[in-house]
Amino acid sequence: MIKIVVDLMGADKPANELVSGAIKAINENKDLTVVLCAKEEVILPVLDTLTYNKEQVEIVNCTEEITNNDIPTKAFRKKPDSSLVKGLNICKNDPLAGGFVSCGSTGAVLVSSMFILGRIGEVRPCLACLLLGNDGEFLISDCGANVDCKPEQIVDFAKMGVAYMKAKGIENPRVRLLSNGAEEKKGPDAIKEAHQMLKASGLNFLGNVEGKDILASTCDVVAADGFGGNTVIKTIEGTAKALFMDLLAKAKASTSEAEALVLKKTVKELMAKYDYNTLGGANLLGVTKPVIKGHGAGEAETFYNMIKEAYALAKGNMIGIMEKLLTE
């Protein structure tokens, strides 16, 4: 049995609107237990209306909430009875706890996770985002937690990404390095050095990838420094948004109602694919348990997706694989 700890507070929506996502997840997985961290009085009335196996739910009453107004580096000390702090402590101390998910304040989730769960060895944790390419999922690691990275850090981001994809069932994940050219001599000094180190790393390294091929599914893990990775995921989001606006403008300008309908329907169907928030959230890699941080605007479905993802990572022994790769 695997427990996933769910921080239902700190998001834009109140916990009572989010909790059904957790119930959906346990109803699909009999060996999954969710540890729901929230104000009891807020979630109990909703839980009463749902059908599920009570043995798969633990409720942790939390009286405090950490918000975007709290200073990330101080919040976890100042609010010990918050869902974030209580949840992370359970995640750390319960041997059955396999991961933690939250849509709370990004800074607070990252700082508190690093402080409470601790890092794997001396590694610099990174943020990894799962995206959908033409041919399935792939991971970009780092997506913005670290800038001005040393080459060895970028190699660690690659290793942590590989552990993630291995846990998801990819046997020998293909790794590429984000650069501004396909040739190994292209890129800033740190990227060129990382290229050489990746070549010698024993990972399944296939060379550089440029922004134009990121979504072409030529690899399972894109290793990047946080500045480049962040630029990629945000540019994907922005480009898709701009293109959807073009499609909707065409729909509006069209004299054919049928054409307008086709365009609007298409936008609706494709939107989620290019929103890095909907898929699985951002993963904090390098701490001792899987931590997934969803968008503040996350909904019940976001929690469902994050819980499923954390469960898969725990089941696939991501942390064990990561520890091995990072110490090799």
Add this chain to the structure above:
Amino acid sequence: MIKIVVDLMGADKPANELVSGAIKAINENKDLTVVLCAKEEVILPVLDTLTYNKEQVEIVNCTEEITNNDIPTKAFRKKPDSSLVKGLNICKNDPLAGGFVSCGSTGAVLVSSMFILGRIGEVRPCLACLLLGNDGEFLISDCGANVDCKPEQIVDFAKMGVAYMKAKGIENPRVRLLSNGAEEKKGPDAIKEAHQMLKASGLNFLGNVEGKDILASTCDVVAADGFGGNTVIKTIEGTAKALFMDLLAKAKASTSEAEALVLKKTVKELMAKYDYNTLGGANLLGVTKPVIKGHGAGEAETFYNMIKEAYALAKGNMIGIMEKLLTE
């Protein structure tokens, strides 16, 4: 009268398939002359079939061609009778010459331009790409000529971009700085320093821009180090390509012929907007004349667009504005 020097060789297509683009440009602008650099025997038969004012065309016979197989740093010495070298020399020495356009080898065009035309003062030249946002054109500068940039270089990229947009008629171009967050404290050290310098530069600086807002037309010039700028333009291209593939896949899978037609037509209409090659090519800024380098796969229409753009930059006195901004 403004002369634009046109290097018709070194592209994937032969000069005879490209020359009509130059003729289209002069037929639209009575005070434009094109200096066509190519093998006479290749272009004369085509020119004979076209209608245009002979006084607006100068032909420079070139017996050599620089290709991607030539070493960029050596090509311009080894092939003095190439269209690239002869064209750049005319561009340098003819006081009426207002700019140079080519679809030849990128490395050779850049190196030869810097060597033959020379730089403006001590500035590090950059590559700037014109893109279409939701609300019109904007420029990203640098797009890949320089990595590991110093903050003062990034400020120069901004200034050169501003000169470009001023020449195009934007009175007080809005400048933003590419970073991995909107806040001024976000980003690598060089970007954070560049932010402070831009604030004090006297430019119309509006702060950082993230990848997700690049196409939202919140500025006229995006200042970036070459790694970030390159990542942005290539990710835009790749995302658009992936989305177009999704639309075409939907068209293929659709059981409704009308729906499939709408989707295919839409892709066709939007494709050019997200291809940074079609708009104006990449601009080499920081040399003493406007230089535009189009994609190797450029067609007659590419030359038409590049010539129009170079003509506009010459007419708008980009170089004069740039010299002033860079020495202020």
